[in-house]
Amino acid sequence: xxxxxxxxxxxxQVVGILKEATAAAxxxxxxxxxxxHAWLFTGPPGSGRSNAAMAxxxxxxxxxxxxxxxxxxxxxxxxxxxxxxxxxTEGLSIKIEEVRELIGRASWSPxxxxxxxxxxxxxxxxxxxxxxALLKAIEEPGLRTVWLLCAPTLTDVLPTIRSRTRNLxxxxxxxxxxAKLLESELISPSIANFAARASxxxxxxxxxxxxxxxxxxxxxxxxxxxxxxxxxxxAFKAAQLLVEAAKKEAEAEASTRDDKExxxxxxxWGQQGSKLAQGGSKVVKELEKEQKSRSTRMVRDxxxxxxxxxxxxxxxxxxxxxxxxxxxxxxxxxxxxxxxxKLSATSxxxxxxxxxxxxxxTRANLARNANPLLAVEALMVxxx
Numbered sequence: 001x002x003x004x005x006x007x008x009x010x011x012x013q014v015v016g017i018l019k020e021a022t023a024a025a026x027x028x029x030x031x032x033x034x035x036x037h038a039w040l041f042t043g044p045p046g047s048g049r050s051n052a053a054m055a056x057x058x059x060x061x062x063x064x065x066x067x068x069x070x071x072x073x074x075x076x077x078x079x080x081x082x083x084x085x086x087x088x089t090e091g092l093s094i095k096i097e098e099v100r101e102l103i104g105r106a107s108w109s110p111x112x113x114x115x116x117x118x119x120x121x122x123x124x125x126x127x128x129x130x131x132x133a134l135l136k137a138i139e140e141p142g143l144r145t146v147w148l149l150c151a152p153t154l155t156d157v158l159p160t161i162r163s164r165t166r167n168l169x170x171x172x173x174x175x176x177x178x179a180k181l182l183e184s185e186l187i188s189p190s191i192a193n194f195a196a197r198a199s200x201x202x203x204x205x206x207x208x209x210x211x212x213x214x215x216x217x218x219x220x221x222x223x224x225x226x227x228x229x230x231x232x233x234x235a236f237k238a239a240q241l242l243v244e245a246a247k248k249e250a251e252a253e254a255s256t257r258d259d260k261e262x263x264x265x266x267x268x269w270g271q272q273g274s275k276l277a278q279g280g281s282k283v284v285k286e287l288e289k290e291q292k293s294r295s296t297r298m299v300r301d302x303x304x305x306x307x308x309x310x311x312x313x314x315x316x317x318x319x320x321x322x323x324x325x326x327x328x329x330x331x332x333x334x335x336x337x338x339x340x341x342k343l344s345a346t347s348x349x350x351x352x353x354x355x356x357x358x359x360x361x362t363r364a365n366l367a368r369n370a371n372p373l374l375a376v377e378a379l380m381v382x383x384x
Contacts, residue, residue: 001064002019002059002065004059004067004073006068009048009181009203010171011171017034018052018055019059020034021034037138037147039147040123040151040154040166041149041151042151042167045152046201047201048170049151052170053149054076054086057084058076060113060114061073061114061115062076072113082111082113083113084117084119085102085105087118093125093126093293094120094123095130096127099130099133100133102118103137107145109142115145117146118146120134120150123149123156124153124157131158135160135164147165172201173201173203175201178199178201178203179195181206182196182210187211191210195209195210197332197334198312200312219309220335222245223310223336225241225242226238226313227339230384235380235381239373239380240377242303242306245302245306246299250299254294258291261291262288266284303366308363310359311360313336314352314359315332317343319331320341321344322349355383358383359379
């Protein structure tokens with residue numbers, strides 16, 4: 001029982017609440033408030049909020065409360081269960097048309113299990129009209145429908161939705177917990193410790209860094225960009241290198257995938273030469289628009305990760321400036337300890353704090369759809 005929750009790292013309190021809710025859902029005589037029809041999972045990137053939602057969905061559908069081995073568990077965790085509606089966007093937003101279709105499907109009775117579970121992984125990307133449409137569905141839930149929403153923070157969703165859901169806050173897993181997980185996956189202790197620190201508790205990011213030497217090299221190159229800035233010209237060059245790297249990464253990831261999606265769609269619409277069945281051209285244009293939106297988001301996500309990595313470098317500099325004696329054990333970027341010590345000796349804590357603030361401001365501007373190159377150029381000038 002409850003084995004589906006075993007992969008949630010360092011989330012004991014949340015797991016306890018979900019187990020209690022699962023037990024209450026299985027017991028028809030239970031009159032407690034442990035189980036409710038709408039939940040909101042919040043937490044920083046990498047904390048596992050969507051994993052927690054999927055595990056909860058599996059536990060609700062599984063006859064054994066989440067054994068992780070039965071067909072209900074394996075298909076629910078994969079998002080292919082007949083009674084699981086999984087909304088996962090790779091674009092910039094979730095539009096009202098998608099939500100209306102979802103509400104229609106969510107109203108269906110369960111087909112093979114006791115519940116119909118709707119999981120929205122990026123509830124913070126709902127447009128205002130889509131969020132209002134979703135609110136009505138949550139206010140008038142089906143008897144056997146459970147809504148599981150995921151977002152970074154409470155403020156990322158409408159107050160009216162927040163008030164109608166039970167909020168579970170996931171914390172960032174500790175570096176030691178993430179390192180232990182990586183070691184259990186046969187990663188060497190030194191690489192596991194580095195990846196756990198560098199990822200700042202983001203389990204997926206830690207796995208990527210631990211298993212990909214090229215990813216570690218790219219990260220080191222990004223961290224060294226601000227060190228090469230000496231004047232305006234070098235600041236603009238550093239910005240251009242970072243943005244071009246982001247676009248190259250997004251294009252490499254998207255190109256093969258986009259071509260395959262287009263080919264599959266055209267085949268589904270009975271392509272003959274360059275002609276499609278009636279209505280096919282419109283659907284193809286919609287897919288191309290979605291792919292462009294996804295590519296834009298991928299570039300911004302890459303830049304955001306890069307800026308967070310640069311922020312950890314200045315965090316280490318600030319730590320060195322504080323006079324910490326055991327610096328090697330406390331810093332995140334131990335492979336750049338020489339550079340950290342050098343910069344800490346030639347600048348003040350006030351300057352370092354201003355640089356960290358500039359990085360955070362740039363992240364916020366990018367989230368508000370600022371032009372990536374202009375935003376990063378302004379940042380690099382301030383990091384001179």
